Amino acid sequence: xxxxxxxxxxxxxxxxxxxxxxxxxxxxxxxxxxxxxxxxxxxxxxxxxxxxxxxxxxxxxxxxxxxxxxxxxxxxxxxxxxxxxxxxxxxxxxxxxxxxxxxxxxxxxxxxxxxxxxxxxxxxxxxxxxxxxxxxxxxxxxxxxxxxxxxxxxxxxxxxxxxxxxxxx
Amino acid sequence: xxxxxxxxxxxxxxxxxxxxxxxxxxxxxxxxxxxxxxxxxxxxxxxxxxxxxxxxxxxxxxxxxxxxxxxxxxxxxxxxxxxxxxxxxxxxxxxxxx
Numbered sequence: 561x562x563x564x565x566x567x568x569x570x571x572x573x574x575x576x577x578x579x580x581x582x583x584x585x586x587x588x589x590x591x592x593x594x595x596x597x598x599x600x601x602x603x604x605x606x607x608x609x610x611x612x613x614x615x616x617x618x619x620x621x622x623x624x625x626x627x628x629x630x631x632x633x634x635x636x637x638x639x640x641x642x643x644x645x646x647x648x649x650x651x652x653x654x655x656x657x658x659x660x661x662x663x664x665x666x667x668x669x670x671x672x673x674x675x676x677x678x679x680x681x682x683x684x685x686x687x688x689x690x691x692x693x694x695x696x697x698x699x700x701x702x703x704x705x706x707x708x709x710x711x712x713x714x715x716x717x718x719x720x721x722x723x724x725x726x727x728x729x
Numbered sequence: 730x731x732x733x734x735x736x737x738x739x740x741x742x743x744x745x746x747x748x749x750x751x752x753x754x755x756x757x758x759x760x761x762x763x764x765x766x767x768x769x770x771x772x773x774x775x776x777x778x779x780x781x782x783x784x785x786x787x788x789x790x791x792x793x794x795x796x797x798x799x800x801x802x803x804x805x806x807x808x809x810x811x812x813x814x815x816x817x818x819x820x821x822x823x824x825x826x827x
Contacts, residue, residue, distance in 0.1 A: 567733060567734075571733070571737050574737065574741060575737070575740060575741070575744070578741055578744040578745070578748075578764055579744065581744075581748060581757065581760055581761065581764065582744060582747055582748035582751065582752060582757065582761060585754075587754055587756035587757055587760075587817075590754075590756070590757050590760060591756070591760060594760050594763070594764065597741070597764065597767070598767065601767055601770075601771055604734065604737070604771060605771075605774055608734065608774050608775060608777075608778045609778065610774045610777070610778070610786055610789075612786065612790075613770075613774060613786055613789055613790070616790065616793060617770075617793075620793055620797065621767070621793065621796075624797070625763070625796060625797055625800050628800055628801075628804065629756070629759070629760065629800065629804065632804045632807065632808065633756060635808075636808070636811055636817075638817065642815070642816070642817060643754060643817060644753040644754055644816070644817060644818035644819075644820070646752065646753055646754070649751060649752065652750060652751035652752075653747060653751040655750075655751070656746065656747035656750035656751045657743075657747055659750070660743045660746050660747055660750075661743075663743065664739055664740070664743045667739045668736055668739055671732055671735045671736060671739065672732065674731075674732070674735070674779075675779075676730055676731060676732050677730070677731050677779055678730055682778070682781065683781060686781065686783070687777075687783060687786055691783055692783050692786045692787060692790070695783050695784065695786075695787055696787050696790065699784070699787075700784075700787045700791075703787075703791055704791075707791055707794045707795065710794070710795065710798050711794060711797070711798050713798075714797075714798035714799075714801045714802050715801065717801075717802050717805070718801040718802055718804075718805045721802070721805040721806060721809060722805050722808065722809075
């Protein structure tokens with residue numbers, strides 16, 4: 561089936577991208593690899609018929625956030641010799657995997673207890689802009705306002721942090 | 730099937746944890762945190778689809794906004810630290826040690 565094929569492709573690409581992120585030495589390679597993960601996750605959102613989230617994942621995450629990270633990486637102009645040596649990286653990767661594996665098995669076991677619903681047809685307009693917006697601006701109005709304040713504070717904080725150096729000179 | 734999405738989200742979350750554990754490059758650690766946020770979003774949306782309820786979409790939107798705020802602040806801090814120390818090693822950034 562086409563949906564299963566698409567799911568398999570996106571899942572494999574997202575896991576490969578995440579593996580690349582934690583394995584590549586230079587952060588630029590890691591960022592490009594992480595971008596593959598983000599775009600694959602956007603595809604998974606589309607398969608889950610979350611239309612608004614699909615668009616926003618591409619625009620906000622893969623577009624804005626990742627381009628900001630890549631911009632900063634290029635702005636700092638990191639040479640390979642400036643990177644931390646990370647001689648024990650492989651040991652830490654294997655050790656971290658061993659430490660995390662029981663947690664993963666436990667979580668997967670929990671998931672297997674849930675009802676396994678095959679992807680049926682979603683109701684008309686599920687995940688569309690209008691429907692999500694209606695819920696957002698009626699039931700979730702207070703969190704929305706709190707997040708807007710958080711974004712304002714982050715904006716002011718970033719400007720203060722970035723501008724402090726000029727003042728001290 | 731909904732289980733596949735949840736298992737994928739667990740796998741991505743664990744990869745993010747391993748990235749935070751094992752790497753010392755501050756950008757890689759930072760993007761691993763983003764990966765964990767993304768896997769949480771995937772779980773939210775899978776559950777929203779399971780229950781045919783769009784509250785999960787709203788929560789995923791809020792997580793995205795928080796991630797955007799986090800990126801703006803964290804990158805400003807990283808630039809300042811890089812200017813001060815000239816390094817990208819998270820072990821060097823132990824300024825809060827007493």
